[in-house]
Amino acid sequence: MPARQLNWTNILFIAAAHLAAVYAVVYMATVQFSWASVALGLFWLCASSVSITGGYHRLFSHPTYKAHWTLRLFYLLFGAAGIQNSALKWSIDHRIHHKDVDTDLDPYNIERGFWWAHILWIFHKDEKEPDMSLAKDLTADPLVMFQHRWYLPLAILFGAVLPFSLGLLWGDPWGALLIAGFLRLVLQWHATFSVNSFTHLVGSRPFCIDNSARDSFWCALITLGEGYHNFHHKFQIDYRNGIRWYHFDPTKWFVWTLSKVGITSDLKRTTRERIERAKQQVIERTRELRAQAGRPARQGS
Numbered sequence: 623m624p625a626r627q628l629n630w631t632n633i634l635f636i637a638a639a640h641l642a643a644v645y646a647v648v649y650m651a652t653v654q655f656s657w658a659s660v661a662l663g664l665f666w667l668c669a670s671s672v673s674i675t676g677g678y679h680r681l682f683s684h685p686t687y688k689a690h691w692t693l694r695l696f697y698l699l700f701g702a703a704g705i706q707n708s709a710l711k712w713s714i715d716h717r718i719h720h721k722d723v724d725t726d727l728d729p730y731n732i733e734r735g736f737w738w739a740h741i742l743w744i745f746h747k748d749e750k751e752p753d754m755s756l757a758k759d760l761t762a763d764p765l766v767m768f769q770h771r772w773y774l775p776l777a778i779l780f781g782a783v784l785p786f787s788l789g790l791l792w793g794d795p796w797g798a799l800l801i802a803g804f805l806r807l808v809l810q811w812h813a814t815f816s817v818n819s820f821t822h823l824v825g826s827r828p829f830c831i832d833n834s835a836r837d838s839f840w841c842a843l844i845t846l847g848e849g850y851h852n853f854h855h856k857f858q859i860d861y862r863n864g865i866r867w868y869h870f871d872p873t874k875w876f877v878w879t880l881s882k883v884g885i886t887s888d889l890k891r892t893t894r895e896r897i898e899r900a901k902q903q904v905i906e907r908t909r910e911l912r913a914q915a916g917r918p919a920r921q922g923s
């Protein structure tokens with residue numbers, strides 16, 4: 623694969639955001655500590671994270687359910703605060719990831735190593751224009767296109783200006799900006815990045831073994847449920863990633879709860895038979911591979 627040019631804008635912004643996140647902790651310990659700013663940071667973390675997992679991922683990239691325009695707008699505004707590109711660009715990258723997983727075409731190809739999949743891919747310029755043919759449904763959505771056009775101002779507004787302005791209400795604007803703006807952003811980034819790195823390296827593969835995606839409870843814990851990534855790669859049109867009721871998947875619970883008040887609808891689920899069939903195929907295929915290698919069978923490892 624030809625070497626890609628470094629994207630200095632991304633490198634410098636990500637480096638500065640990490641420094642600001644560290645300074646947020648120093649600021650709380652030495653300058654001013656405000657519970658209101660911490661609460662704002664937690665709210666921003668939840669709102670912005672679910673906008674990536676429930677919005678960018680499970681609604682826009684994979685239309686696994688339908689959502690009222692108010693929820694779609696919420697996802698697009700707080701998704702912009704996640705500073706991970708517009709929903710349109712994010713979804714195109716993600717659709718390519720599913721289509722060409724573990725190949726050079728996959729933007730965050732795990733075959734290039736943990737750090738490439740985690741963050742280094744963002745440090746490099748993508749020379750190609752986004753393939754709009756992969757997102758005809760999204761380019762036809764006026765709200766998605768509004769966010770795509772105004773992505774940078776919206777990211778600044780929801781990522782920095784609003785937290786700072788709200789902090790003025792309780793006399794801690796810089797603390798609010800540092801905590802809800804930067805500390806929240808860095809935590810959220812590494813949670814999202816972990817889905818591309820950790821869950822393509824560590825965990826079990828009960829549903830398919832023809833790609834690197836794995837199920838990881840630990841990753842689900844920090845990503846609002848996205849860690850059940852082996853199931854997701856096999857059944858990407860399912861609104862759930864953790865299929866058992868006890869699987870830690872707050873994004874699924876959020877979408878399901880909103881369906882009870884009519885804000886979401888048409889939640890897509892894979893039938894139990896298809897899931898059992900996939901698991902059985904993995905057991906049989908693993909047995910074959912183990913037999914060929916002269917080792918005892920063990921499921922999905």
Ligand SMILES: [Zn+2]
Nearest residue numbers: 684716854858
């Ligand atoms: Zn996906």
Ligand SMILES: [Zn+2]
Nearest residue numbers: 719818835851
């Ligand atoms: Zn993946």
